[in-house]
Amino acid sequence: MKKFLLQKIIIISFFLSISFITEILLTKFILQSHNCANSLLKLELLPLYLIGFLVGFKYSFFANLLYTIIHIIFESGYSWSFTNLLSGKEKGYIxxxxxxxxxxxxxxxxxxxxRSCDKKKLKSLYKNKDIFKSMIIITIIQIFSYALFISLFYNKESFDSIIHKNEYHHDHEEHEKEHSIFSIPDTGKGLFLYQMLAVCLNNLIIGVILYFIKYILKDNIEYFDLE
Structure with a gap:
């Protein structure tokens, strides 16, 4: 039991590290953005998807919760002070x-x-239809989340201050804008379409990658027999 738990911790730690490294490289250096909220590509989510297939929902949930908390701490440092956030003065940011x-x-x-429970029979951690089903469900929920925020709470001025506040106080703001690959739209409708495109594009790319990774994991399936 302790051996399996240790294996899960190692797997989770490894993929969370990969996710953070991917985000830093992709968002900060390739896309040249200070936060991932306006990033069209979010391939750092791939390791988070993999954790679920490898260790199951329960461990995946807490792993992703930890990732989200750490991620919010870093993003909050760029976007808004914790004083305003915790005092409730900026509910829009919450x-x-x-x-x-x-x-x-x-x-x-x-x-x-x-995640497949009968790995010896299936000889795989997940089937192709599992990738399709999970991607569809996740895509719908993510799009709905963005749509709900934009329809209920979106305000261009406050949203711009959340997304770009760090850029307004940066010494080379104009340089970043000129070299930024993507920029978020100015309207609520445009923002929703942008986020919907990002979700569909990312989940499509991740789904294709998961399809090919499945065959790599298949050769090491005994290592992931953690039950």
């Missing part, structure tokens, strides 16, 4: 965190519901 980070990231745990 809604932003909930609908743009907490819900979308925790839904990655749903892949754990499709």
């Amino acid at each position: 809604y932003f965190l909930f609908f743009f980070f907490i819900i979308p990231y925790l839904t990655c745990s749903l892949t754990g519901l499709f």
Whole structure:
């Protein structure tokens, strides 16, 4: 039992580390953005999806919760002070965190519901239809989360201050804008379409990657027999 638990901790720690490294490289260096809220590509979510398939829903949920908390701490350092956040003066920012980070990231745990329990029979941690089902469900929930925030709480001025406040106080703001690959739209409708495109694009890419990774994991399936 302790051996299996240790294996799960190692697997979770490894993939969380990969996720953070991927986010830093992709968001900060390739896309040249200070936060991932306006990033079109979020391939750092791939390890979070994999954790569910590898260790199941329960461990995946707490792993993704830990990732989300750490992620929010880093993003909050860029976007808004903790004093305003905890004092409740900026409720819009709390809604932003909930609908743009907490819900979308925790839904990655749903892949754990499709983890195969009979790996010896299936000779795989998940089947192709499991990838399709999980991607569809996760995509719907993530899009709904963004749509709910935009329809109920979106305000262009306050949202811009949340997303870009760090850029307004940065010494080379204009340089970043000129070299930024993507920028978020100015309207609520445009923002929703942008986020919907990002969700569909990312989940499509991740789904394809999961399909090929399955065959790599198949050769090491005994290592992931953690029950």
